[in-house]
Amino acid sequence: MPLNKEIQPGDNDELTRERLQATFDTQQMAAALWGSDLARKRRELAKKVDKLTVLHDSKDMSFMTREEKLSENARKVVQMFAHVADIVEDPSDDAEMFHLSSNAIGHEGHPFGVHFVMFIPALKAQADDEQREKWLMPALGLQLIGTYAQTELGHGTNLRALETMATFDKATDEFVIHTPTVTALKWWPGSLGKSSNHAVVSANLIIDGKSYGHHNFMVQIRDENTHKPLKGITVGDIGPKMAYNASDNGFLGFDHHRIPRRNMLMRHAKVDKNGVYTKPPHAKIGYSAMVHVRSVMIGHQGMFLGSASTIAIRYSLVRRQGEIKEGSGEVKILDYQTQQHRLFPQLARAYVFMFAGKEVRELYQKVLSDMEKGETTLLADLHALTSGLKSVVTHLCVAGMEQCRMACGGHGYSRASGIPEIWGVAVGGCTYEGENMVMLLQLARYLMKAVKETKKGKSLGRLVDYLLLPQDRHSLIGRVPQGEYGPHLAAFEHIARRQIFKVADELTKLQDKGMSKEIAWQKKAVELQRAARLHTRFYLAACFHRKVQSVVDGRIREALADLYHLHLNYELLDMVNYALEDAYLKADQVDFIREDMYRLLETIRPNAISLVDAFEFSDRELRSVLGRRDGHVYENLYKWAKESELNRADVLPYFDKYLKPMMLAARQRSNI
Ligand SMILES: CCCCCCCC/C=C\CCCCCCCCCCC/C=C/C(=O)SCCNC(=O)CCNC(=O)[C@H](O)C(C)(C)COP(=O)(O)OP(=O)(O)OC[C@H]1O[C@@H](n2cnc3c(N)ncnc32)[C@H](O)[C@@H]1OP(=O)(O)O
Numbered sequence: 001m002p003l004n005k006e007i008q009p010g011d012n013d014e015l016t017r018e019r020l021q022a023t024f025d026t027q028q029m030a031a032a033l034w035g036s037d038l039a040r041k042r043r044e045l046a047k048k049v050d051k052l053t054v055l056h057d058s059k060d061m062s063f064m065t066r067e068e069k070l071s072e073n074a075r076k077v078v079q080m081f082a083h084v085a086d087i088v089e090d091p092s093d094d095a096e097m098f099h100l101s102s103n104a105i106g107h108e109g110h111p112f113g114v115h116f117v118m119f120i121p122a123l124k125a126q127a128d129d130e131q132r133e134k135w136l137m138p139a140l141g142l143q144l145i146g147t148y149a150q151t152e153l154g155h156g157t158n159l160r161a162l163e164t165m166a167t168f169d170k171a172t173d174e175f176v177i178h179t180p181t182v183t184a185l186k187w188w189p190g191s192l193g194k195s196s197n198h199a200v201v202s203a204n205l206i207i208d209g210k211s212y213g214h215h216n217f218m219v220q221i222r223d224e225n226t227h228k229p230l231k232g233i234t235v236g237d238i239g240p241k242m243a244y245n246a247s248d249n250g251f252l253g254f255d256h257h258r259i260p261r262r263n264m265l266m267r268h269a270k271v272d273k274n275g276v277y278t279k280p281p282h283a284k285i286g287y288s289a290m291v292h293v294r295s296v297m298i299g300h301q302g303m304f305l306g307s308a309s310t311i312a313i314r315y316s317l318v319r320r321q322g323e324i325k326e327g328s329g330e331v332k333i334l335d336y337q338t339q340q341h342r343l344f345p346q347l348a349r350a351y352v353f354m355f356a357g358k359e360v361r362e363l364y365q366k367v368l369s370d371m372e373k374g375e376t377t378l379l380a381d382l383h384a385l386t387s388g389l390k391s392v393v394t395h396l397c398v399a400g401m402e403q404c405r406m407a408c409g410g411h412g413y414s415r416a417s418g419i420p421e422i423w424g425v426a427v428g429g430c431t432y433e434g435e436n437m438v439m440l441l442q443l444a445r446y447l448m449k450a451v452k453e454t455k456k457g458k459s460l461g462r463l464v465d466y467l468l469l470p471q472d473r474h475s476l477i478g479r480v481p482q483g484e485y486g487p488h489l490a491a492f493e494h495i496a497r498r499q500i501f502k503v504a505d506e507l508t509k510l511q512d513k514g515m516s517k518e519i520a521w522q523k524k525a526v527e528l529q530r531a532a533r534l535h536t537r538f539y540l541a542a543c544f545h546r547k548v549q550s551v552v553d554g555r556i557r558e559a560l561a562d563l564y565h566l567h568l569n570y571e572l573l574d575m576v577n578y579a580l581e582d583a584y585l586k587a588d589q590v591d592f593i594r595e596d597m598y599r600l601l602e603t604i605r606p607n608a609i610s611l612v613d614a615f616e617f618s619d620r621e622l623r624s625v626l627g628r629r630d631g632h633v634y635e636n637l638y639k640w641a642k643e644s645e646l647n648r649a650d651v652l653p654y655f656d657k658y659l660k661p662m663m664l665a666a667r668q669r670s671n672i
Pocket residue numbers: 077094095097098101110112113114116117118148150151156157158159160190284287288290291293296297300379380383431432433434435438442445446
């Protein structure tokens with residue numbers, strides 16, 4: 001039995017030969033990536049979806065209008081829930097459900113796009129027991145469709161400037177929800193425009209003329225039967241986007257719309273019938289749905305990059321172009337060092353992002369269960385970690401996916417590759433759930449507080465313990481026996497720590513000169529976000545290290561270690577300027593890192609296809625002609641192109657309408 005379990009009869013011979021070179025068992029690697037239980041469930045689930053034709057795309061989404069896309073995904077999501085008990089083992093398991101949705105529906109969006117990702121998590125974390133009974137149960141039972149309406153046309157990042165008002169009317173025991181200006185219109189919420197009938201709405205709580213800041217309210221926006229907007233509510237779709245066009249991101253306005261007082265989510269903050277307000281135990285506890293999505297995004301973005309890497313690496317083993325040795329025939333493009341250097345570091349990133357995604361989810365679950373007991377100590381750590389990871393991971397993912405697209409040459413630009421859509425969805429992640437730069441500055445705030453604690457000899461939290469350690473002056477990279485990578489990881493730590501202390505000192509100096517804290521912060525904002533990036537990249541490298549150390553199987557550990565070492569070398573070179581600034585690294589050490597990286601590209605090359613096969617993305621999930629498991633790319637590209645709506649007739653009406661009259665007139669003029 002070959003170690004690569006993706007081999008099947010009828011596959012492209014080249015891919016089979018590649019797969020036979022695997023040094024590890026791909027199913028065991030899948031278990032390392034997803035966890036053994038989820039890996040098994042994914043495999044079984046994909047087989048079941050293959051058999052259920054009602055869950056299959058009726059045609060390629062690339063050839064559909066937006067309305068067709070919305071309708072197609074509404075159809076599939078309904079079928080998916082109708083068959084859910086036959087397909088998944090535990091429908092309450094988000095991870096399993098996400099994979100089902102990824103196989104059957106894809107990533108372009110669907111009517112429940114925000115329902116499960118934000119609406120339900122907001123209810124779980126912020127609704128009290130009675131409210132959970134009233135809305136959470138029906139929401140889980142699909143009796144209603146919800147979204148999360150926070151962002152406004154004029155305000156997204158700065159939540160304190162949100163304008164939507166929720167004014168308490170003691171006489172009727174109601175809140176009056178109102179949109180005072182056009183900039184106060186809710187704008188962007190997923191599935192709001194045409195699908196949802198309920199929304200968790202962020203609005204300023206006003207009692208007796210006093211504002212208590214924004215809080216979350218449950219608002220029914222459409223009639224349950226007719227689906228018409230309720231009186232006092234204006235709602236619609238915001239129009240086409242870069243990608244994610246099967247989602248009806250929407251706008252929403254309120255004209256003095258009344259809701260019962262008990263529609264404010266009251267697990268933590270409360271308003272009683274006399275208008276007495278009770279503060280939550282932590283000022284930012286109402287932000288929990290955002291923290292939830294940031295925490296799930298890390299692993300999912302890793303999956304997006306893993307998908308793009310799978311497509312590009314498989315295609316690079318089918319595509320032949322040019323010769324390395326004259327006369328010996330065209331080579332597979334993956335045999336070029338430049339192609340390996342373009343793709344393998346992206347593959348390594350996909351792996352570590354998935355590992356980090358798992359770690360961060362564990363911390364999220366811990367904080368959630370603490371919050372349930374009113375305990376919020378770890379909330380700040382979680383906010384800092386997710387803010388940094390969300391920003392760095394989305395940024396590196398889209399940069400990496402763009403490399404994958406370019407590595408596929410012209411065919412990468414075609415939607416047949418599947419990369420444009422997943423790229424478009426992934427790049428949205430740089431903006432939603434907090435614009436990346438803003439979130440990096442949130443982490444920087446935490447890091448600056450950590451420096452203050454360090455100066456008192458204390459640590460602000462486990463994630464910043466390393467700030468207490470002394471700085472080494474010189475790196476040991478290349479000065480220790482070959483195969484030891486401790487000094488590489490130490491270099492990440494050094495670079496992060498140095499930048500964090502450097503910018504902290506600069507801030508202090510500016511303030512010592514009389515500059516206000518806020519202006520000093522502005523003067524150093526670019527350096528601050530750099531500190532946040534370097535801290536996060538150190539976290540990622542350390543996470544990769546922890547994962548490799550934890551693997552028991554020798555063959556899996558060895559293959560993962562190759563990727564880890566490549567990651568260390570590649571990422572260090574990407575930020576080498578920081579290590580050169582203080583002569584921590586010398587030129588010969590940089591050369592050493594480069595040479596070792598080139599060596600690793602060659603080491604990884606025979607395992608390349610098996611490392612992407614180990615993600616076990618089904619063809620249905622990848623939705624890519626280039627990335628097909630069987631490698632039969634060309635005949636299927638031709639088949640795909642023939643599906644284009646432009647090929648429905650040999651001559652399209654615009655020819656007779658515009659081009660023919662123009663050419664006839666031109667011919668007549670030339671005959672005169
Ligand atoms: C049918 C199929 C079903 C299957 C489904 C199965 C389930 C699938 C599960 C998962 C799938 C996931 C798939 C992923 C793909 C998703 C698809 C797309 C969905 C997209 C949805 C997008 C939604 C949104 O975008 S919602 C809107 C998000 N908006 C934002 O993020 C706004 C950003 N701004 C902010 O967060 C804040 O304004 C701020 C943090 C920048 C500043 O806040 P502010 O109140 O002004 O505070 P500030 O003064 O700066 O700081 C004061 C102190 O507070 C601390 N702090 C801030 N935030 C937090 C926090 N969250 N937690 C803890 N502490 C916080 C801050 O650090 C300061 O502390 P200090 O000590 O004083 O320094």
